[in-house]
Amino acid sequence: xxxxxxxxxxxxxxxxxxxxxxxxxxxxxxxxxxxxxxxxxxxxxxxxxxxxxxxxxxxxxxxxxxxxxxxxxxxxxxxxxxxxxxxxxxxxxxxxxxxxxxxxxxxxxxxxxxx
Amino acid sequence: xxxxxxxxxxxxxxxxxxxxxxxxxxxxxxxxxxxxxxxxxxxxxxxxxxxxxxxxxxxxxxxxxxxxxxxxxxxxxxxxxxxxxxxxxxxxxxxxxxxxxxxxxxxxxx
Numbered sequence: 001x002x003x004x005x006x007x008x009x010x011x012x013x014x015x016x017x018x019x020x021x022x023x024x025x026x027x028x029x030x031x032x033x034x035x036x037x038x039x040x041x042x043x044x045x046x047x048x049x050x051x052x053x054x055x056x057x058x059x060x061x062x063x064x065x066x067x068x069x070x071x072x073x074x075x076x077x078x079x080x081x082x083x084x085x086x087x088x089x090x091x092x093x094x095x096x097x098x099x100x101x102x103x104x105x106x107x108x109x110x111x112x113x114x115x
Numbered sequence: 116x117x118x119x120x121x122x123x124x125x126x127x128x129x130x131x132x133x134x135x136x137x138x139x140x141x142x143x144x145x146x147x148x149x150x151x152x153x154x155x156x157x158x159x160x161x162x163x164x165x166x167x168x169x170x171x172x173x174x175x176x177x178x179x180x181x182x183x184x185x186x187x188x189x190x191x192x193x194x195x196x197x198x199x200x201x202x203x204x205x206x207x208x209x210x211x212x213x214x215x216x217x218x219x220x221x222x223x224x225x
Binding site: 004033035040041042043045048050056057058059090092102103104106107108109 | 121124148150155156157158159160163203205207211212213214215216217218
């Protein structure tokens with residue numbers, strides 16, 4: 001089954017404790033991205049990647065890191081989480097095209113709470 | 116940067132009513148896609164539009180690609196409780212960095 005998976009689905013952590021949210025897709029998509037969703041603000045792109053070893057900032061990259069060592073995986077790293085990063089996070093991938101103009105396939109989401 | 120305005124932000128309607136929402140932009144696009152997010156899930160594609168002026172239907176859903184290529188509309192006819200969720204517009208060919216509409220949260224009262 002074609003899908004985007006994220007782990008964990010739910011996470012409660014404390015300020016400053018490094019964490020990683022994994023994202024994996026099995027559709028051989030070039031383009032992958034991370035979004036955060038907050039009430040009234042919709043989906044805001046954090047980082048995106050057009051291909052392996054190619055990443056770039058979205059609209060709200062502060063406090064986040066990403067890596068793209070393999071085509072299928074695109075982890076989101078919070079080196080020192082803060083309470084304002086409490087949010088619902090979505091990973092997405094898309095094809096055709098390197099610029100993400102095709103249909104976006106979303107993961108199920110990760111609900112993060114930073115205390 | 117690109118500006119994308121989706122309205123209304125939320126709607127509370129009675130079952131059986133029709134719903135309309137729209138997205139407008141300051142930029143021209145070649146594609147418009149509409150997504151729906153069910154509670155607790157990730158967004159899923161509903162309808163895709165690839166040509167200015169195009170009108171496309173998917174069951175009770177009808178979407179239009181504005182003739183100026185700067186806007187798009189989504190209509191839902193005879194709403195039912197399972198239409199509840201958040202609807203997002205998404206213009207294609209943005210070139211790397213992507214933006215979605217702010218979302219329209221739909222509540223349907225049985």
